[in-house]
Amino acid sequence: MPVTALNLKTKLEIRTTTDAEGRFRLTSLPTGEYQVKVEAAAFRTEVVERVEVTPSVLRELVFRLGGLVPIPSPGPVPIPPPKPEESGIQVYDWKATGERELRQLLESMAAGGWALASVVPTGPERGFFHLEKATGAHYELVSLDEPLGVEILRREIEKRPQGRLVGGHRLGADKVLLIFRFTS
Numbered sequence: 001m002p003v004t005a006l007n008l009k010t011k012l013e014i015r016t017t018t019d020a021e022g023r024f025r026l027t028s029l030p031t032g033e034y035q036v037k038v039e040a041a042a043f044r045t046e047v048v049e050r051v052e053v054t055p056s057v058l059r060e061l062v063f064r065l066g067g068l069v070p071i072p073s074p075g076p077v078p079i080p081p082p083k084p085e086e087s088g089i090q091v092y093d094w095k096a097t098g099e100r101e102l103r104q105l106l107e108s109m110a111a112g113g114w115a116l117a118s119v120v121p122t123g124p125e126r127g128f129f130h131l132e133k134a135t136g137a138h139y140e141l142v143s144l145d146e147p148l149g150v151e152i153l154r155r156e157i158e159k160r161p162q163g164r165l166v167g168g169h170r171l172g173a174d175k176v177l178l179i180f181r182f183t184s
Contacts (some may be wrong), residue, residue, distance in 0.1 A: 001040040008033045008050070029053045036061060062111040065077065090131040097125050099177055101139055102169055103128075106139045106179075116181055119167025127169055136184040144176045153178075 001018045005026050018038070026036075036048045039151045048061055097104040109116060115134035121127045126174060142156055148168070156178055157165055163180035170176055 001038055004037045004039075005029060005051075008035060031055060036069070059111075062108060089117075089133075092129050092131070093122070093126070094129050095126045096169060096171075098171065099143060102177060102179075103139075103141060106131045108134075110137050110139075115183075116166050116179065119169060119179060121168060121170050124170050124172060127167070134183070138182050138184065140180045140182065142178040142180065145174060146176065147174075148176050 001022065003016050003018060003024045003026070005014045005015060006012070007014075007030065009032055010030075012030070014026060016024050016026055031053055034051045034053055035036060036051050037045060038047075039045045050061060051061065051156060053059070094105065096105055109131060113133060113135055114131040115137035116139070117132045118130045119127045120130070142159065144152065144156075146152065153165075160180050160182075163182045166179050166181045168176050168178050
């Protein structure tokens with residue numbers, strides 16, 4: 001599969017291909033911010049919008065190719081790698097326009113060794129996602145098409161005694177996705 005790294009400042013493009021198992025390595029990239037794109041026939045293109053390249057730092061990106069070409073790409077889903085000087089806590093402002101996109105975002109976080117600690121909705125399809133360093137997290141999304149109230153929320157929490165409600169994400173005017181986190 002073709003892989004392209006585009007330097008966002010200089011517009012320099014560096015290309016490579018994956019091996020039979022889908023792995024690739026880009027070496028000797030000049031320092032800067034890059035957009036990294038992976039393409040595969042019959043799959044949608046996946047893009048990480050900003051990857052900071054610094055000397056002597058290895059970055060690992062996980063791409064999950066899925067869906068046939070007619071399905072539009074939900075946009076950048078993998079979380080950006082944390083900066084070395086940052087703690088084990090990250091906060092990002094994300095827009096997830098559908099359940100599938102939110103699920104991909106959660107899977108990408110888990111693959112990168114991060115877990116969702118909480119979500120603060122900031123508007124329709126948008127929220128602040130608070131991440132913490134953790135492994136073994138998996139999630140259940142509960143779609144509610146009815147107005148959210150205390151009794152409904154209590155009922156959904158009681159159905160999942162092993163899970164922890166980490167937040168909700170509003171999709172449009174009437175739909176809410178509750179996000180439950182479980183650890184293995």
